[in-house]
Amino acid sequence: MGCDCESCIAKTLLSVFNFLFFVLGTIVLGVGVWLATDKTSFIALLKMVENDQLEHFTQPAVIEQLAYLLIVIGSVMFFLSFLGYCGAIRESQCLLTTYGLFLLVILVAEVTAFGLAAAYKDRARTETKNYLQTTISNYYTSNDRNQTDAVTLMWNYMMSELHCCGVDDYRDFALSEKWNESKRDKIIPTACCVQTSLFQPQDKNCPFSPTDSNSYFKKGCYNALIDWIMYNRNLVIIVAIGVGLTQLLAIFLSFCLCKSIEKYRGMRL
DSSP states (O other), rough: OOOOHHHHHHHHHHHHHHHHHHHHHHHHHHHHHHHHHHHHEEEEEEEEHOGGEEEEEHHHHHHHHHHHHHHHHHHHHHHHHHHHHHHHHHHHHHHHHHHHHHHHHHHHHHHHHHHHHHHHHHHHHHHHHHHHHHHHHHOOOOOOOOOHHHHHHHHHHHHHHHTSSSSSSSSGGGGHHHHHOOTOOOOOOGGOOOETTTTTTSTTTTTOOOOTTOOOOOOOOHHHHHHHHTTHHHHHHHHHHHHHHHHHHHHHHHHHHHHHHHHHHHHHO
């Protein structure tokens, strides 16, 4: 296609942008498939690194759930970037239109979700708390090495980093059958305790006898998470705007290139 300056810029930007995401998506998808098919080699690789914190990632259940997550993310990145890159390089209106429409649908869904959350704050708060409680009720178990899964690990890291316990407080764990079956004599998870290092309580008796001084058992993670978001709201806003503008730019470039291709073909006819 003999293209003008604007069309050449659109084609170049789309090609470079989607090629980078295509490579990244391929890597993410490849790692996910590797973890799903060969957990043993990954566990052996992690164990070569002398770091006690990495031991929490060597659980087969954690690796399996992480693998599925990476496969989903990698597949979406691979598919969208493939459409955008091939559409730009091959100057295919069909591929570019499909690529632009997919991005538009994703952007509309994101804006709609944000708008609904802002318009119905109380409902959004309730639904979010219910969802978080469901993850505890259905999946949370003890921190024993042979029982930890991805959801439990996620909660333990969040509670350790945000210095909190449960959704509202430590009583949320009483609703988890898996926790009740595996907790032994613990009242709260180790992650709810004041720690010297990751998952290492300052007071060894903390999980069995929590107090305000040796644990955060009365501080809920929902409010702690909201406080963290508000403290880092400028960063959150910048990231959200950056993602939105990137999507808008990709949509704009794909449709502009489509229009240029249609115009050029019309001139030839």
